[in-house]
Amino acid sequence: MHWADVTAQALAHKSDTHVVSTGITPSGEFHIGHLREILTGDMIARAAENAGLKVDFVFIIDSADPLRKVYDFLGPEYEQFVGNQLGAIPAPKEDGNPDWDRFKNENWTYANHFLEPFLKALKEIGVEPRLIDNLDSYRSGRFAELSKIACDRADEIRETIERVSGRELPDGWFPWSPLNSRGGLDKVRVTGYEYPLVHWEDEYGESGSSDLTKGEGKLPWRIDWPAKWGWVGVTCEAFGKDHGAAGGSYSTGREIVKILGHEPPQPLVYEWISLRGKGAMSSSAGNTIGPIEALRLVPPQILRLLIAKSKPNKAIEFDTGMGLVTLADEFERLAARNFEQELSNEDLSRRQKVQIEDAAGAMKMATVVSGQNIEATAVTFRHLALLAQTKSSDEAVWSSLQSSGVIESVTPQLQDRLNRMRYWIQSTHFPVEMRVNILTQPNKAAIQGFSKEEAAILRSISHELSTCEWNKREINAAIPRSIESVPVAHKWLAYKVAYLCLMGMEKGPRLAPILVEIGQQKIIKLLEASVELLEA
């Protein structure tokens, strides 16, 4: 059974209506790691619906969280906003400094700025959760009731956090962080509490009262999370392994939520996604790839497959090079399979059956629209990468595929894939192994090791190509013709020699169309130089 179905089954045992929640702080550029948060939730929600449950899938935007520091991508003017809430400060402009105009005129905030492109990417991936803005929720009093309980029972909450996390909270700690005189959540001390007011004093010498029904402050994270479970009614949430550790925020949250009068949600801990060869993703280290960037390279189904096929507790290495080719080709293979037919085979061992079911489950989760059928395009990534590199026009790519009988007509899906492929090829992510590369210097090592026959073939190829008309058909005929005068068993050898001398490898893509693009002169020059090496 697919992991999402396992969780859905656990939910089904509890109730037939559920709220599956996800949450992210919009503190900077979203990256593909955040996609796991959302997609894990989405897949659980989808599986639960498939199991006949009624599901509300929500995405809580943690816009009430403060700006932690002036990140590298921010200008120095952001110093004044450190500690202020992300949904209450202006978005950065190109130069990294605050865009006051948009903030004043449209209330365009820091949180909006980073959230918007992510939501756009989500839509393309087929994820459309109900959005809950956390700052708005505070301001409109959604947290009021539970904040009151937290403040009334501050001692119990304090005891819980200290006992479960094993860390000591400072004197004067209070389960409500009021906004100070400058709108920040730090540099402020709670001096008293009479519902609904929390009295405070800040380091600027000001004092005041924070009304917790109006969002003039927020609950600290370890209480904020369980309070959200409470008022939203969350019954299931997937979260990163950082929250999941003993003493982490889930283990305190599950006790605190009971103090607040609710039950903890069904947890599911997931591992991080890292970029291959670059370690864990971190915005400040600059080693991120955003969901938007990733979508330019691969179709959404393949991105979904990446998450769907890995169990949540497995770390994923996202590889924008050869790994992407492997992943895309795996997708095509899976799309071409008929799982129902495979499962109808009675002789399957339990193990084989599980494997087929998991593959089928992963593909079900990979579709952008739930329940939609994925059709194999019959064109592998490798093949398309090759065509896209050798044909400058899309028309030429399609006619090649049509004449070889791979496709009948050009579907929007194929056009879409070709567009992404062209983007990938001109990006820095495209792997060198895939790049069509004609040698500029003769392949000395290979040529010196040539047998008598191979040497003869090389001479012959050089002759044939310099005299043939420079088009695909003639070149195609010229290469096998080059062995006619040489007594060898297989014409395969002609190709081997050609590939070694022109591309430096034993096998390769169809030569003719590439050679046409490169031009006769250059090729002849290379071959003549190679022949000279033979004489030496």
Next chain:
RNA sequence: GGGCCUGUAGCUCAGUCAGGUAGAGCGUCGGACUUUUAAUCCGAUGGUCGCGGGUUCGAACCCCGUCAGGCCCGCCA
């Protein structure tokens, strides 16, 4: 120090919850194919299940210990 996760074929991982002859894909190698889609098809190759004990008729799986990697216990989502 305390805790969680991970360790199975060259690579990526299933299989561990319900113990019953070690699995898949990729890769590699061989064969087929008289224009090569780095294609396709067929076949083969491949593992002391991190290590050591214990329980059991039987352990990748349960228990104890141990090694290695990652993470958390710092308001940090």
